[in-house]
Amino acid sequence: MKDEIHSYIESLIKERDPLFKEMEQFAIQHNVPIMELAGIEVLLQLLNMQRPARILEIGTAIGYSAMRMAAALPEAEIVTIERDNERYEQAVLNISKSEYQHQINILKGDALEIVNEVKDFGSFDAIFIDAAKGQYMRFFELYTPFLSKNGYVYTDNVLFKGLVVNDHIENKRIRNLVKKIKSYNEWIMNHEQYSTTIIPVGDGLAISRKQN
Numbered sequence: 001m002k003d004e005i006h007s008y009i010e011s012l013i014k015e016r017d018p019l020f021k022e023m024e025q026f027a028i029q030h031n032v033p034i035m036e037l038a039g040i041e042v043l044l045q046l047l048n049m050q051r052p053a054r055i056l057e058i059g060t061a062i063g064y065s066a067m068r069m070a071a072a073l074p075e076a077e078i079v080t081i082e083r084d085n086e087r088y089e090q091a092v093l094n095i096s097k098s099e100y101q102h103q104i105n106i107l108k109g110d111a112l113e114i115v116n117e118v119k120d121f122g123s124f125d126a127i128f129i130d131a132a133k134g135q136y137m138r139f140f141e142l143y144t145p146f147l148s149k150n151g152y153v154y155t156d157n158v159l160f161k162g163l164v165v166n167d168h169i170e171n172k173r174i175r176n177l178v179k180k181i182k183s184y185n186e187w188i189m190n191h192e193q194y195s196t197t198i199i200p201v202g203d204g205l206a207i208s209r210k211q212n
């Protein structure tokens with residue numbers, strides 16, 4: 001999306017609770033990649049329409065999106081996974097200081113390895129994928145067996161700062177990452193059991209609805 005439009009939308013977004021503003025500042029100061037403001041607003045709006053009772057988040061970082069989901073959906077229970085020790089500790093601290101601790105279960109580990117632990121929580125009405133971009137397809141395949149009948153999968157960063165339409169990426173690591181995101185996008189858009197739409201908001205949000 002054009003930068004001016006993006007800034008315009010952000011300028012219209014209501015002030016957040018001081019706790020969330022503090023976390024946004026922390027993320028900037030410590031280089032923690034939390035969800036972009038316009039992106040999370042759209043995600044929360046969609047979740048409010050869907051009203052999931054249970055949400056699985058892959059990629060907690062410092063707990064920002066998990067806590068915002070908990071605040072927007074006071075009835076929802078959230079299970080969130082983080083593999084980085086420092087971020088996990090920070091998320092535990094943030095969540096424990098908040099009024100959302102009874103809603104959020106945070107698991108420490110690599111989402112590619114702790115499927116059995118997650119399995120014990122039962123099924124989820126929504127899965128939010130916001131972790132290692134090169135692994136989206138594996139996250140999707142590992143965790144959608146736990147998605148409930150009318151469930152949705154939300155995937156962030158599918159447009160990766162617009163790099164998905166850049167054919168001249170010099171950095172090899174980024175080029176490979178973009179290649180993986182593009183194959184995820186093509187794969188998910190053509191998936192027989194899911195109907196998917198990509199919204200060019202934030203860093204690009206894919207919404208996949210399970211077909212029954």
Ligand SMILES: C[S@@+](CC[C@H](N)C(=O)[O-])C[C@H]1O[C@@H](n2cnc3c(N)ncnc32)[C@H](O)[C@@H]1O
Pocket residue numbers: 033034035058059060061062063064065066081082083084087109110111112130131132135
């Ligand atoms: C973009 S951040 C998550 C931001 C968070 N959802 C938010 O908006 O507040 C991605 C996080 O996923 C974690 N991560 C990446 N790959 C992971 C994996 N395989 N298992 C668990 N966590 C992972 C990273 O350590 C990082 O903290």
